[in-house]
Amino acid sequence: MTSTSLITFFLILALSLSTLPIPSFSELCNPQDKQVLLKLKNQLGNPTQLVSWDSSTDCCNPTWQGVTCDEYNKTYRIIILSLSDLNLPKLCPIPSSIGNLPFLQILEIRNIPNLVGPIPLAITNLTKLNYLYITHTNISSSIPEFISRIQTIVTINFSYNKLSGELPSSLSQLPNLVGISFNDNFLSGTIPESYGSFSNLFTSITLERNQLSGNIPATLAKLNLSFVDLSSNRFEGDASVFFGSEKNTQQIILAKNKLAFDLGKVELSSNLNTLDIRNNYIYGKLPEGLTALKYLHKLNVSYNNLCGEIPQGGNLQRFDVYSYQHNKCLCGSPLPSCKT
Structure with missing residues (x-):
C-alpha cells in the first residue's frame, strides 16, 4: 500500500469512527x-x-x-x-x-x-x-394485603380507580402510616376492627363514594383523626367515635349514609372547621358547643331527625336555611321560630 493510500485509509477510518456514539462518562x-x-x-x-x-x-x-x-x-x-x-x-x-x-x-x-x-x-x-x-x-381488583410489607409507607392514595373488595385489615401494621384515601372506587364490606390499632401518627381516613357498609368499629374511638370522610357509603349506627373535645379533629364528613346516633351527646374538637352529616338518621339536639367553634366555616346537618332550637351565637347563624332544613323538629334562626 502506497503512502497516499495509507493516508486515505486512515482518513476514512477516522471519519467512520467520528460518526459512532461516544459513551458519556459524565x-x-x-x-x-x-x-x-x-x-x-x-x-x-x-x-x-x-x-x-x-x-x-x-x-x-x-x-x-x-x-x-x-x-x-x-x-x-x-x-x-x-x-x-x-x-x-x-x-x-x-x-x-x-x-x-x-x-x-x-x-x-x-x-x-x-x-x-x-x-x-x-x-x-x-x-x-x-x-x-x-x-x-x-x-381494578382488590387493594392487596401485601401493601403492608412496605413498612416505610407514610401515605397511600388509591382514589378514583375501579378497585373492589374489602379494605385490607393489615394496613394497621404499617408503623409510619399517616393517612389513607380510597375515594371513588367500588370497595365493599366493613371497616376492619384492626383500624383502631393504627399508630399515633395516623390522622386521616377518607373513603367517600364507595359501597362500604355496616357499623363503624368502636375501636376507632382510640384514633385522634384530623380528617374523616366516609360520605356516600352505606354505614349504619353510631359514628360518635369520631367526636371528642380532646381530639384535634378539623373535618368530619359523614353525609349520605344510614347513621343514627344522638348528636346532642357528642363533644367537639375546638379545631373543627367542617361538619357535614346531611342525609342520615341522626337525632337529638345540636350541641351547644357549636357556638364556641372559631374556625367553623362549613356546616350541614340537613335531612336528619334533629330536634330543638338551633343554638344562637358563634357562626351558626351565618349558615343559610339549606344547612338545617328537613329535620324532624329543628327550629330557630335561620329556620322558622320555635313554637312556644
Whole structure:
C-alpha cells in the first residue's frame, strides 16, 4: 500500500469512527435505574409524553419528565417517579419492572385511563417508599394485603380507580402510616376492627363514594383523626367515635349514609372547621358547643331527625336555611321560630 493510500485509509477510518456514539462518562444517573426506566417506557407502549426519556441523555437531567434523582445525598439514584397524564396506545397493566427502582421514595401514577389490571406484587420491592399515589386510572381488583410489607409507607392514595373488595385489615401494621384515601372506587364490606390499632401518627381516613357498609368499629374511638370522610357509603349506627373535645379533629364528613346516633351527646374538637352529616338518621339536639367553634366555616346537618332550637351565637347563624332544613323538629334562626 502506497503512502497516499495509507493516508486515505486512515482518513476514512477516522471519519467512520467520528460518526459512532461516544459513551458519556459524565452521566450522573445510575445505569441500572436508567435501564429500568427505558424498559418501563417500552412496556407502557412508548407514550409520547415520555419522549424526553432518551437513552442518549442523562436520566438525572431535568428534561426527563417525572424523574427526580437524589442530588442532595449525591447518590443520584431515582427517588421520585411521577407518571401523569400519559396517553397509552393500548390497555396496559402497571409494569412489574417498576419494582426495580430500589431507592424510590415517592411513586405517583395519575390520570392514565388506559392503565388497567391489579396492583403488582413487585411494588413490595420498593422498601424505601414513603408515598404511594395511584389515582384516576382504571386499575381494578382488590387493594392487596401485601401493601403492608412496605413498612416505610407514610401515605397511600388509591382514589378514583375501579378497585373492589374489602379494605385490607393489615394496613394497621404499617408503623409510619399517616393517612389513607380510597375515594371513588367500588370497595365493599366493613371497616376492619384492626383500624383502631393504627399508630399515633395516623390522622386521616377518607373513603367517600364507595359501597362500604355496616357499623363503624368502636375501636376507632382510640384514633385522634384530623380528617374523616366516609360520605356516600352505606354505614349504619353510631359514628360518635369520631367526636371528642380532646381530639384535634378539623373535618368530619359523614353525609349520605344510614347513621343514627344522638348528636346532642357528642363533644367537639375546638379545631373543627367542617361538619357535614346531611342525609342520615341522626337525632337529638345540636350541641351547644357549636357556638364556641372559631374556625367553623362549613356546616350541614340537613335531612336528619334533629330536634330543638338551633343554638344562637358563634357562626351558626351565618349558615343559610339549606344547612338545617328537613329535620324532624329543628327550629330557630335561620329556620322558622320555635313554637312556644
